[in-house]
Amino acid sequence: MRNDKKRGIAVSGTWQPVPLDFLRSTACAQLSPHASKLLLDMLSFMGPNATRNGDISLAPKVLAPRGWTSRASIVAAVSELQEARLIRQTRQGGRKDCSLWAVTLYPLDCDRRKVDPGADSFTSFDWMQAGTKAAQMPTEHAPATWKRARKNSLACPATEQSREVCSATEQSPNRKRAA
Incomplete structure (x- = not known):
């Protein structure tokens, strides 16, 4: 008797699914270490199954416990992720409110009253249009190169x-x- 039942993998605690198309892409492979770390930190701020996407603060005070010590490094990583179309600002911060961000790999899932109008005007495939070969896998003939630190x-x-x-x-x- 064959076991046709799909096998699951037991994971302790909550976890976040990340699309394999993105993880195997040139867009992911070309991220600098700082940008990769910031993207992982943003994923950790979301709830399971990308809940609270769009309600992520990247304030230095919020990122400090995760090891971020330099505002310049945060700004550079945010800029690189925006250029790669992996994150989008959902609310422009001001004197009393912080800026909020969303990871474009997932749909927006937050209190819509908190975000600016038009904040949800992105798709989960925007990162594929960031470059001519962003969605392709790196190969031996076309290897990925990191962005300069x-x-x-x-x-x-x-x-x-x-x-x-x-x-x-x-x-x-x-x-x-x-x-």
Whole structure:
């Protein structure tokens, strides 16, 4: 007797389904580490099955417990995700209210009174139109390349021998000598 019953996988706790078409796409593979991390953090702020999509705050105070320490890194990651059409602003923040965001992989699911008019004018396939090959899988002949990190290298102060380039986290040669 054959067992035609579909087998499920037991998962402890709530979980979030992410479309495999997106996970296998060039659009996903080309995200920088900061943008990928921010997207995962946004998914973690949603409820099961993408509930509360559109009611996600990316304020530094909200992101700090998740390891975000720099406003500039947050802004760069948000900008990259917007360019890739993976997130959309649903409410422009102001003096008393924070900006709210939605992940465009899922339909909007929040209190419509909280969001700006027209906030739901996106589809769950917008990320496919972000680039000419965004929806295609990376291959050996067309590999994905990460977007450049915001601060991957800086020009160090000139030394007597030559001008060298060091990473943003390294100290310049002059500072190493002084220490």
